[in-house]
Amino acid sequence: MPRLTRIDAPLFDLKKTLESGQAFQWVPQGGGYVGVIGSKPVYVEQEGASLRVTRGCEDLAVHYFALDHPLEEIYATFPDDPAMRESVEWCRGVRILRQPEWECLGTFITSSMKQVKHIQQMSHALRRRFGEPVGEGFHAYPAPERLAAATEEELRACGLGFRARGLGETARAVAEGAVDLKAIHALPDEEALAALCRLPGVGPKIANCVLLFAYERVRAFPIDVWIERVLRHHYFRRKRKITPRRLQEFAAGYFGPYGGYAQQYLFHHARNLPRSVWKTGR
DNA sequence: ACCCAGGACTGAT
DNA sequence: ATCAGTCATGGG
Numbered sequence: 001m002p003r004l005t006r007i008d009a010p011l012f013d014l015k016k017t018l019e020s021g022q023a024f025q026w027v028p029q030g031g032g033y034v035g036v037i038g039s040k041p042v043y044v045e046q047e048g049a050s051l052r053v054t055r056g057c058e059d060l061a062v063h064y065f066a067l068d069h070p071l072e073e074i075y076a077t078f079p080d081d082p083a084m085r086e087s088v089e090w091c092r093g094v095r096i097l098r099q100p101e102w103e104c105l106g107t108f109i110t111s112s113m114k115q116v117k118h119i120q121q122m123s124h125a126l127r128r129r130f131g132e133p134v135g136e137g138f139h140a141y142p143a144p145e146r147l148a149a150a151t152e153e154e155l156r157a158c159g160l161g162f163r164a165r166g167l168g169e170t171a172r173a174v175a176e177g178a179v180d181l182k183a184i185h186a187l188p189d190e191e192a193l194a195a196l197c198r199l200p201g202v203g204p205k206i207a208n209c210v211l212l213f214a215y216e217r218v219r220a221f222p223i224d225v226w227i228e229r230v231l232r233h234h235y236f237r238r239k240r241k242i243t244p245r246r247l248q249e250f251a252a253g254y255f256g257p258y259g260g261y262a263q264q265y266l267f268h269h270a271r272n273l274p275r276s277v278w279k280t281g282r
Numbered sequence: 283a284c285c286c287a288g289g290a291c292t293g294a295t
Numbered sequence: 296a297t298c299a300g301t302c303a304t305g306g307g
Contacts, residue, residue: 113302114303114304117306159304159305161304162301245297
């Protein structure tokens with residue numbers, strides 16, 4: 001274990017943040033977590049209102065864990081309703097990470113119709129198989145050039161199934177320069193969403209995840225099966241015919257300028273409720 | 283053995 | 296514009 005440095009991390013919940021289904025690489029170890037930020041192997045653990053991280057990775061950690069996000073101010077913008085209050089109470093301290101663009105895009109392309117546990121497995125398989133070693137047995141997320149050069153069979157061997165084509169083709173588009181992931185930062189939300197949706201294997205849900213988790217578009221509101229359940233259950237209990245399009249419009253207007261944060265809290269809270277909650281009502 | 287998962291895409295109404 | 300069918304895989 002490398003030497004650790006303490007950094008301030010008020011109003012932060014490391015465990016819930018890393019287990020809330022936005023990043024899929026972190027492995028519990030020795031009371032903390034191990035993973036890779038950029039190209040550095042990192043160990044991080046929480047101790048009260050501070051973090052202890054691998055020496056030399058302090059700045060990386062502050063940026064990656066978004067310790068500068070004003071959480072209390074963000075909570076104050078949330079709508080005041082029972083579902084939102086319960087989610088904030090349970091998820092207090094969860095932060096929306098700043099992940100590298102390609103790493104986030106790639107992993108979410110593989111997320112389609114997969115449970116969080118499976119996404120973690122595929123992500124680790126891809127790193128081990130194609131990622132650059134960064135020391136201590138860790139691997140960076142494989143560069144687009146590397147995945148572009150892989151055959152679809154090799155990608156499928158990592159458990160990707162039908163997602164292999166999307167990941168390979170999108171890797172190719174990025175590697176060839178047909179898409180500039182950095183340039184998307186300069187686009188307004190709608191155009192950035194459209195740009196991502198043009199990539200193979202990327203639709204509205206995955207594009208919104210990437211906008212939220214890599215482009216700091218804290219208003220982006222990805223709607224997956226869980227969030228759809230939450231929205232229908234809490235906000236459209238009696239209405240039967242609500243189209244996905246209508247749900248998306250409601251979310252954009254109702255949850256405000258930090259809708260993405262609200263979404264993440266609703267998502268993580270709902271996923272940790274007992275199954276029996278969802279059996280009745282619906 | 284079944285069920286479902288942080289969906290996208292295609293082709294038919 | 297909606298809608299069903301299809302696409303693979305593995306953990307509960």
